[in-house]
Structure formats: structure tokens, C-alpha cells
Amino acid sequence: MGSLNEFSIVTRAFLKVYRWQQIDTIPFVKLNKTVDQCKIALVSSAGLVLPNQTPFSKKIIGGDSSHREIPNNTDVQKLIESHRSRSFDRTGMTADRNLVFPIDRINQLAENGVVSSVNHRHISVMGSIITPETLINESAPQIAQLLKDDGVNLTLLIPV
Numbered sequence: 001m002g003s004l005n006e007f008s009i010v011t012r013a014f015l016k017v018y019r020w021q022q023i024d025t026i027p028f029v030k031l032n033k034t035v036d037q038c039k040i041a042l043v044s045s046a047g048l049v050l051p052n053q054t055p056f057s058k059k060i061i062g063g064d065s066s067h068r069e070i071p072n073n074t075d076v077q078k079l080i081e082s083h084r085s086r087s088f089d090r091t092g093m094t095a096d097r098n099l100v101f102p103i104d105r106i107n108q109l110a111e112n113g114v115v116s117s118v119n120h121r122h123i124s125v126m127g128s129i130i131t132p133e134t135l136i137n138e139s140a141p142q143i144a145q146l147l148k149d150d151g152v153n154l155t156l157l158i159p160v
Contacts, residue, residue, distance in 0.1 A: 018130065031154065038154040040109070041119035041147050042070075045127035046093065046100035046160040047083030050074065055082035062131030065139045068124045076103045083160065085128035093160075100160050119152050127160050 004012050031038070047056045049068050056064040063084065070079070076097040081090065092099045103122065110118045123143050129135050147155060 033153065035115055035154065036113060037116050039117045039119055039150075039152050040106055040115045040154045040156060041150070041152040042101060042103065042106060042122035042156050042158065043125065043143065043147075044101045044123070044158040044160065045125050046158065047081060047126035048079040048097065048101050048124045049082055051078060051080060055080065056084065056126040058082075058084040063129035063135075064126050065129055065132075065135040066125075067139055067143055070101070070103075070122045070124050072103060072107070072118055072120050072122065074103060076101055079124075083126055083128065100158055102156070102158070106156065115154065119147065119150050121150070123147070 004015065007015070048070070049055050050070065053068050056066065056068075058064075079097050079101060081093060098104050101122070101124065106115070106118050109115045123146075125135075125139070125143075
């Protein structure tokens with residue numbers, strides 16, 4: 001377990017005054033089939049974008065709650081990181097984007113029959129949303145509906 005002392009004084013001060021969001025109920029849906037019958041998609045908060053997409057904004061107060069669609073046939077190493085937070089080590093993510101957006105790994109799961117199929121698109125969002133109301137009330141339901149419309153029954157959430 002890490003220690004607050006690992007962060008800069010500015011980050012520690014921010015964490016001491018931050019009003020943490022309390023969620024009373026956690027949505028849960030029981031999986032009604034085995035994993036090998038599921039279509040899977042990724043949702044990562046690494047703030048990755050394709051070279052032709054607009055980066056996540058670092059200027060929006062409270063954080064950019066938008067999302068980017070990433071096609072499944074994307075070369076994961078070509079994704080560009082546009083995360084606003086500077087409070088984490090990017091060494092691993094820089095060396096291998098699969099650590100935060102494991103497209104290659106889930107395609108291997110499908111090839112090996114661990115999952116039935118992989119969705120044609122995945123979702124990238126930016127973490128470090130310090131005012132999450134828009135994310136909770138607008139963006140997340142839109143993303144959930146998009147994946148539901150695609151027939152996705154299993155989503156791998158990769159928090160960064």
C-alpha cells in the first residue's frame with residue numbers, strides 16, 4: 001500500500017481538502033451467462049485518444065467527462081495519452097499501452113475461446129474527474145447504452 005508521502009506537497013494538500021463522492025448504491029447486474037459466451041469491451045480511464053481525435057481537455061474545471069471510441073483493430077501503441085493528472089507514474093503505460101488499454105490481451109482471450117467475441121469498439125475516458133456529476137448523470141449512461149446497443153455483456157473497466 002502506498003503512502004500519501006509519495007505525493008508532492010501540492011497533491012497532498014489537494015487530497016486533504018477534496019470532497020470525496022459518496023455513492024449510496026452500487027449498480028450491479030448479475031451475469032446471466034458464462035464468460036466464454038460473452039462479448040467483451042474495454043472502458044479505460046487512461047485518457048487515451050487516437051492520433052486523429054481531439055485530446056481530452058485539461059482546461060475544463062472539474063475534468064473532461066467526454067469519451068472517445070477506440071476501434072478494436074487499433075494499434076494500441078499508437079494511442080496518445082492525454083490524461084490531465086500528473087499524480088501517477090506513466091513509465092509502464094508509456095512502454096506498453098496494453099497495461100491501461102489491453103486490446104491485444106482481450107483479442108487473445110477471444111482467440112483462445114475464453115470469451116465469445118470482442119466488441120468492434122472500446123471506450124476511453126479521462127480519470128481525475130473531480131466534479132463527477134456530468135460523468136455520472138450523462139456520460140456514463142451514454143457509454144452504457146452504446147455498449148448495450150452493441151450487444152456487449154461484459155465490460156472490463158481499467159481505472160487509471
